Amino acid sequence: QSQEISQVSIDYHVALQALVEDGTKMVCTGRMHTDRICRFESLCYSTEAEEFVFFHSSSSVMLPNLGSRRFQPALLDLSSVEDHNTQYFNFVELPAAALKFMPKPVFVPDVALIMNRFNPDNLMHVFHDDLLPIFYTMQQFPDLDLETRLFFMEGWGEGLHFELYKLLSSKQPLLREQLKTLGRLLCFTKSYVGLSKITTWYQYGFVQPQGPKANILVSGNEIRQFKTFMMKRLNVSLEGIPGEEYIIVFSRTINRLILNEAELILALAQEFQMKTITVSIEDHTFSEIVRLISNASMLVSMHGAQLVMSLFLPRGATVVELFPFAINPEHYTPYKTLSTLPGMDLQYISWQNTEKGNTVTYPDRPWDQGGIAHLDKAEQDRIIKSNEVSRHLCCSNPEWLFRIYQDTKINIASLIQIIRQTVKTKPGPKKQKWTSGLYPGKVRDAKCQASIQGTSEAKLSVSWQIPWNLKYLKVREVKYEVWIQEQGENTYMPYILSHQNHTFSDNIKPFTNYLVWIRCIFNKNLLGPFADMLVCST
Ligand code: UDP
Numbered sequence: 272q273s274q275e276i277s278q279v280s281i282d283y284h285v286a287l288q289a290l291v292e293d294g295t296k297m298v299c300t301g302r303m304h305t306d307r308i309c310r311f312e313s314l315c316y317s318t319e320a321e322e323f324v325f326f327h328s329s330s331s332v333m334l335p336n337l338g339s340r341r342f343q344p345a346l347l348d349l350s351s352v353e354d355h356n357t358q359y360f361n362f363v364e365l366p367a368a369a370l371k372f373m374p375k376p377v378f379v380p381d382v383a384l385i386m387n388r389f390n391p392d393n394l395m396h397v398f399h400d401d402l403l404p405i406f407y408t409m410q411q412f413p414d415l416d417l418e419t420r421l422f423f424m425e426g427w428g429e430g431l432h433f434e435l436y437k438l439l440s441s442k443q444p445l446l447r448e449q450l451k452t453l454g455r456l457l458c459f460t461k462s463y464v465g466l467s468k469i470t471t472w473y474q475y476g477f478v479q480p481q482g483p484k485a486n487i488l489v490s491g492n493e494i495r496q497f498k499t500f501m502m503k504r505l506n507v508s509l510e511g512i513p514g515e516e517y518i519i520v521f522s523r524t525i526n527r528l529i530l531n532e533a534e535l536i537l538a539l540a541q542e543f544q545m546k547t548i549t550v551s552i553e554d555h556t557f558s559e560i561v562r563l564i565s566n567a568s569m570l571v572s573m574h575g576a577q578l579v580m581s582l583f584l585p586r587g588a589t590v591v592e593l594f595p596f597a598i599n600p601e602h603y604t605p606y607k608t609l610s611t612l613p614g615m616d617l618q619y620i621s622w623q624n625t626e627k628g629n630t631v632t633y634p635d636r637p638w639d640q641g642g643i644a645h646l647d648k649a650e651q652d653r654i655i656k657s658n659e660v661s662r663h664l665c666c667s668n669p670e671w672l673f674r675i676y677q678d679t680k681i682n683i684a685s686l687i688q689i690i691r692q693t694v695k696t697k698p699g700p701k702k703q704k705w706t707s708g709l710y711p712g713k714v715r716d717a718k719c720q721a722s723i724q725g726t727s728e729a730k731l732s733v734s735w736q737i738p739w740n741l742k743y744l745k746v747r748e749v750k751y752e753v754w755i756q757e758q759g760e761n762t763y764m765p766y767i768l769s770h771q772n773h774t775f776s777d778n779i780k781p782f783t784n785y786l787v788w789i790r791c792i793f794n795k796n797l798l799g800p801f802a803d804m805l806v807c808s809t
Contacts, residue, residue, distance in 0.1 A: 391430030
């Protein structure tokens with residue numbers, strides 16, 4: 272992996288002349304700064320000013336051309352976290368002629384993906400905010416292949432999990448600090464700026480209390496594609512993993528401890544008649560953890576970033592998330608949301624310590640590890656007396672930090688009982704359903720025929736053909752939903768039917784226009800699109 276940027280592979284004078292003559296070209300996708308990714312030719316960066324530079328010439332292109340709206344609040348988000356005011360991207364503009372008076376540009380020949388990592392020391396943030404978005408941003412643009420050079424502009428050092436970022440491309444990622452060593456004015460021959468947010472499933476509570484994103488667009492399938500890629504790049508082999516089914520306890524060793532871990536392990540092994548092993552970030556390499564998790568039947572862990580690793584579990588496995596006293600599991604659901612993504616095929620169970628006697632608090636620790644000694648006495652008393660942390664914003668609510676950094680003695684009986692409510696026999700991989708999430712197409716050739724009986728009664732016979740894709744599918748149950756609406760009314764009568772035709776006579780009047788909608792439903796909950804509306808006149 273070469274870190275220095277070679278200037279040999281490009282003809283310097285040709286490149287410089289092209290930059291002076293053509294300037295910068297930018298074409299972006301997205302309508303708002305929060306969904307924008309931009310492709311640039313000849314985007315430059317001044318390492319002295321720490322600013323990106325757009326050079327104008329008669330051939331430069333800037334789309335969208337937002338005028339001063341480019342600063343309201345920014346051109347785009349550099350990280351995958353939506354609209355975070357420390358993560359904005361913009362550039363300053365200069366005429367290309369100014370290059371004459373500037374430091375000699377150093378050209379970056381690699382195709383670059385320029386972005387911010389959000390919190391590279393926290394594993395949840397690493398996967399959710401950076402690795403998955405980088406992986407799928409690269410899938411979106413064919414230029415971004417394994418030869419891509421990643422540029423992390425947030426200004427952090429490598430961070431604790433740099434090895435994971437290195438898996439995404441064959442070239443060493445570069446940090447903002449390192450750019451200084453390359454030159455005073457860097458010009459990226461071809462670059463993409465920004466990250467796709469399409470895979471993120473959680474918002475951390477900057478403007479409203481944390482929770483699942485309002486409009487989740489990722490399914491288990493894409494998470495598994497990413498998992499497969501990462502396992503290949505990590506060279507994970509399945510040699511040496513237990514042949515039989517097993518349970519993993521993912522433990523934390525620094526804080527938020529399980530105080531009776533040995534007892535927990537014994538109880539799990541006994542109850543499920545399975546080998547039970549412990550892993551931790553401190554004692555295992557990533558490859559080892561991934562290798563073990565990718566074949567486990569159950570993963571048990573305290574709430575915390577390490578639980579993002581449940582994305583490596585096999586389908587059908589069970590995730591058991593443990594919450595300390597006064598922390599309501601329904602209010603902190605990054606891992607529940609992950610486990611229950613459509614098609615993720617994991618069983619999710621949460622358990623909360625409800626016994627004050629089983630919790631150990633640390634009021635005298637520094638505030639960022641949950642200490643509360645800095646608060647006034649009344650507030651300390653209130654926190655200590657409270658049995659639940661109310662919903663709050665990120666990121667430094669002292670009551671939340673106090674409670675989330677407690678250690679917990681697990682009430683084994685209550686935990687086993689909760690797991691048993693969901694996992695009836697043995698946990699672990701189930702036989703896979705192969706047509707799980709495929710939706711019906713429209714029904715075809717819908718027709719209606721009306722007949723009148725006397726002056727007050729009428730019938731409406733409606734028929735249709737199966738959706739085109741049904742003949743290629745094995746579907747457990749096929750039903751049809753028909754809505755009949757009298758033209759001009761704003762209510763309708765819904766029917767669920769098993770056959771491809773039906774004669775309606777209830778509430779059907781003569782000499783009336785009816786609007787008829789029909790759609791197909793697979794397996795009770797896979798609702799297809801409505802076919803074109805039929806107008807039927809009795
Ligand atoms: N961490 C760990 N062991 C510990 C405590 C923390 O490996 O005993 C890791 C954790 O997985 C995360 C990082 O340290 O990647 C930061 O942990 P923190 O408690 O700040 O965040 P949380 O886990 O609550 O998201």
